[in-house]
Amino acid sequence: MPLWLFAFFAIIAVVSALGVILQRHPVHCLLALALALLDIGALFIGLGAEALGFLQIIIYVGAIMVLFLFVIWLLNLQREGLATERIGLKVIGTLAAAALGAELCALLVHAGPAPAAPLPVDYGSLRSLARLLFANYLVAFEVTSALLLAAMVGAIGLARRIPGTNAVAAPPSDVADRLRSAAG
Amino acid sequence: MTPLNYFVVLSAVLFVIGVAGVLLRRNVIVMFMSIELMLNAVNLAFVAFGRQLGNAEGQVIVFFAITVAAAEAAVGLGIIIAVFRNRMTLNADELKLLRW
Numbered sequence A: 001m002p003l004w005l006f007a008f009f010a011i012i013a014v015v016s017a018l019g020v021i022l023q024r025h026p027v028h029c030l031l032a033l034a035l036a037l038l039d040i041g042a043l044f045i046g047l048g049a050e051a052l053g054f055l056q057i058i059i060y061v062g063a064i065m066v067l068f069l070f071v072i073w074l075l076n077l078q079r080e081g082l083a084t085e086r087i088g089l090k091v092i093g094t095l096a097a098a099a100l101g102a103e104l105c106a107l108l109v110h111a112g113p114a115p116a117a118p119l120p121v122d123y124g125s126l127r128s129l130a131r132l133l134f135a136n137y138l139v140a141f142e143v144t145s146a147l148l149l150a151a152m153v154g155a156i157g158l159a160r161r162i163p164g165t166n167a168v169a170a171p172p173s174d175v176a177d178r179l180r181s182a183a184g
Numbered sequence B: 001m002t003p004l005n006y007f008v009v010l011s012a013v014l015f016v017i018g019v020a021g022v023l024l025r026r027n028v029i030v031m032f033m034s035i036e037l038m039l040n041a042v043n044l045a046f047v048a049f050g051r052q053l054g055n056a057e058g059q060v061i062v063f064f065a066i067t068v069a070a071a072e073a074a075v076g077l078g079i080i081i082a083v084f085r086n087r088m089t090l091n092a093d094e095l096k097l098l099r100w
Helices: A003-022 A026-046 A050-075 A087-110 A126-135 A138-159 A173-183 B004-024 B028-053 B057-087
Strands: none
Touching (some): A003 A026, A050 A126, A087 B004, A126 B057
């Protein structure tokens, strides 16, 4: 990846990441985040990981961001007002983030890069990725499918609406009573 | 050819921006987005290091991280919907109790 191309994508990434945390309308934050993720996918491709870059764009920008967007629409979130309270906490938060950044910079300044190893011919291709996934990491791959199924069932159960009411599913009353008596 | 250090520095900058978002914003959905940003910053570091070391295992780890992030987003957004229906707010300062 030539330096000018990296600089182009890096500037877009930083500006859009700042957009995520500085804009007040959740949809604007989300669009900035989608741009940042798209940009990171482009950086993956620039690093030679073509298959992964396209997977990132399809899964993250195509699926996860749309899920966020649907939730924001579903909840009808509007622009937030300027939070004037708790300014002290914001100052502390900014300082803490700046301290973390300084710490990371101090670490990176002292770390010398490992010498670049020669790349295999099919580096970053779907073939090399799939060969690792279905050979060395097969168990993890299968566990991932179980994880996705569990997450799907869990998300449906969490967001389910009780028919006829506006509330989401609360535990059945006998369970709630037992919980309460156990807590008391 | 861009040196590895630049990618790692970019990854660190994106991670710090994500941390700042979690610390500064009070909207739960925006905090969640900042977490996604941090995840992606780390993914970028993984791919850059994998490139430097010449093996594709970094990419496999990122593949799994993306999958787990998808599951995490689904469950997290389900929780956010449930909380919003019960409390009608997404302000993290008002969501203090881990119960109905």
